Amino acid sequence: MSLPAGVRPATILAQADGTIDEATGGLVPSLQPSTTFLRDPDNHYRRGFDYGRDANPVVREVEAVVAALEGGRAALAFASGMAAATAVLRSLPPGSHLLAPKVMYWGLRKWLREAAARGLVAVDFVALDDLDAVRAALRPGTTKLLWAETPANPTWVVADLSALAELARAAGAILAVDNTVPTPLLTRPLELGADLVVHSATKYLNGHSDLLAGLVVGPGEGELWERLRTLRHDEGAILGAFEAWLLLRGMRTLEVRLQRQCGSAMHLAAALERHPRIERVLYPGLPTHRGHTLAARQMRGGFGGMLSILVRGGAEAAIATAARVDLWKRATSLGGVESLIEHRASIEGPDSPAPPGLLRLSVGLEDPSDLLADLERALDRAR
Numbered sequence: 001m002s003l004p005a006g007v008r009p010a011t012i013l014a015q016a017d018g019t020i021d022e023a024t025g026g027l028v029p030s031l032q033p034s035t036t037f038l039r040d041p042d043n044h045y046r047r048g049f050d051y052g053r054d055a056n057p058v059v060r061e062v063e064a065v066v067a068a069l070e071g072g073r074a075a076l077a078f079a080s081g082m083a084a085a086t087a088v089l090r091s092l093p094p095g096s097h098l099l100a101p102k103v104m105y106w107g108l109r110k111w112l113r114e115a116a117a118r119g120l121v122a123v124d125f126v127a128l129d130d131l132d133a134v135r136a137a138l139r140p141g142t143t144k145l146l147w148a149e150t151p152a153n154p155t156w157v158v159a160d161l162s163a164l165a166e167l168a169r170a171a172g173a174i175l176a177v178d179n180t181v182p183t184p185l186l187t188r189p190l191e192l193g194a195d196l197v198v199h200s201a202t203k204y205l206n207g208h209s210d211l212l213a214g215l216v217v218g219p220g221e222g223e224l225w226e227r228l229r230t231l232r233h234d235e236g237a238i239l240g241a242f243e244a245w246l247l248l249r250g251m252r253t254l255e256v257r258l259q260r261q262c263g264s265a266m267h268l269a270a271a272l273e274r275h276p277r278i279e280r281v282l283y284p285g286l287p288t289h290r291g292h293t294l295a296a297r298q299m300r301g302g303f304g305g306m307l308s309i310l311v312r313g314g315a316e317a318a319i320a321t322a323a324r325v326d327l328w329k330r331a332t333s334l335g336g337v338e339s340l341i342e343h344r345a346s347i348e349g350p351d352s353p354a355p356p357g358l359l360r361l362s363v364g365l366e367d368p369s370d371l372l373a374d375l376e377r378a379l380d381r382a383r
């Protein structure tokens with residue numbers, strides 16, 4: 001069952017795209033963990049399920065919700081964001097040339113470096129907010145894919161997706177966008193011309209820091225899509241049924257969570273920008289941010305729940321500040337209900353674009369005044 005055409009994202013989310021349990025009328029879909037499904041006497045599988053590595057009813061429901069949110073024809077759910085992202089990259093012909101951002105999720109940057117060293121892909125890293133540099137780095141007829149992330153971890157560089165889609169198309173490449181940070185509530189890359197959208201649903205979509213999941217949203221047909229589907233099946237990268245069930249539940253509250261997170265992040269960014277111990281606040285919602293004008297045009301309804309602060313005194317002062325918070329949790333990841341603080345340069349290593357004094361903040365659902373007071377206290381104590 002699905003919802004009337006044209007309903008808005010909050011409605012799709014709250015009602016999990018209208019999913020009910022057909023057998024009982026339960027408003028919550030049942031969790032079907034079976035790895036194998038009964039074949040009809042004439043050897044067909046008319047119910048549409050044969051083996052758990054291919055599909056699962058709850059996994060399909062998750063895919064329907066995310067495809068509807070992104071305005072895509074279809075989605076494929078994977079066991080993690082990295083499983084989804086690497087499946088896209090490995091669906092390209094071996095040795096394909098691709099372009100990736102200089103500032104991006106570091107786990108994927110590390111994977112790209114290693115894949116390039118092994119000859120799996122050829123990759124150039126480029127500043128996505130410099131369209132001339134992107135144009136110069138694209139090799140028409142050779143570059144197969146342009147990878148984008150916006151706002152990008154951990155300095156929140158904003159990339160113009162419509163312009164990138166145009167450049168990619170002119171060079172014969174596809175544009176794939178990691179939409180984990182804004183979520184489809186703030187940015188819908190397919191409407192801006194992207195070919196594929198990738199998610200770590202581990203983050204905002206689920207929002208409760210209790211499962212790993214990833215998705216690719218796209219055309220649902222064509223050579224690349226079929227390769228992706230085959231790869232997920234053959235390599236066993238599909239999302240587990242229990243994780244899918246939890247994710248469906250987590251997504252129901254995405255709209256209210258994200259609204260609160262955007263509001264609190266804006267509040268914190270504005271207040272922290274005036275703090276004497278802070279050199280700079282990086283948040284696309286601040287007019288002082290390099291990508292603000294573009295973000296205001298491209299992002300709808302908020303600038304996201306992620307920001308970074310540059311603490312005066314570099315790495316030592318930043319680590320000392322993170323050591324003195326009581327409320328914020330010192331932990332990696334983002335997009336959960338609890339606020340997280342992290343010194344990115346120590347995680348990302350020497351080739352990180354994160355300045356040494358940078359602390360990345362993932363704003364949760366706590367009262368923003370409590371969050372601000374805790375950080376201010378930590379900044380003072382770290383002096």
Ligand SMILES: *Cc1c(COP(=O)(O)O)cnc(C)c1O
Nearest residue numbers: 080081082105178180200202213
């Ligand atoms: C976490 C993250 C990923 C990787 O996702 P996992 O679910 O941890 O595998 C990819 N992109 C971004 C932007 C992320 O934050």
